[in-house]
Amino acid sequence: MxxxxxxxxxxxxxxxxxxxxxxxxxxxxxxxxxxxxxxxxxxxxxTVEETSALLFYVMKTVLQQPHNKSMLDQLHIDINAPTETSDGTVTPVDKVLDIQRIYLGMYYEKLSK
Incomplete structure (x- = not known):
């Protein structure tokens, strides 16, 4: 041995x-x-549906990290609760997708320079 x-x-x-x-x-x-x-x-x-759910989950989880959460807190954005506006209710899902849309636009802008 x-x-x-x-x-x-x-x-x-x-x-x-x-x-x-x-x-x-x-x-x-x-x-x-x-x-x-x-x-x-x-x-x-x-599947495409599962991919959409996974990517949403990843984005929401990233936004909840301490350094990102503090930025959202400073902007008074709570991605875990709905917000009532004059146009109706903004759901937590809508908030995450809107933030993702903003960052995606900023990223593409950087790429185009």
Missing amino acids: KKPQDHKVKKYTEQDHLRIMKEFREGKNVDNIAATFLEVLGLYGV
Whole structure:
């Protein structure tokens, strides 16, 4: 019977983690991220309806992250409750989709420059 080898596991420092995260973010490629999403959706056989629900869930979850939630709080936007306006009720789903529409427009504007 073979004797187990003594594997050395590299211990990463906080500085190592920060450096790695910085490299990932600087090298971020939205096309590669999208391709990965599409590959996963294809592997699971996700329908268009399910894809819509998943993308909505992802956006809502991202908006609820502390740094994004504080921005929404400053703008007095609660994505978890309906809002009554003179035009009727704005549902939480409408709010998330409106915010997504705004950010998508800003992203396309950046790309066109």
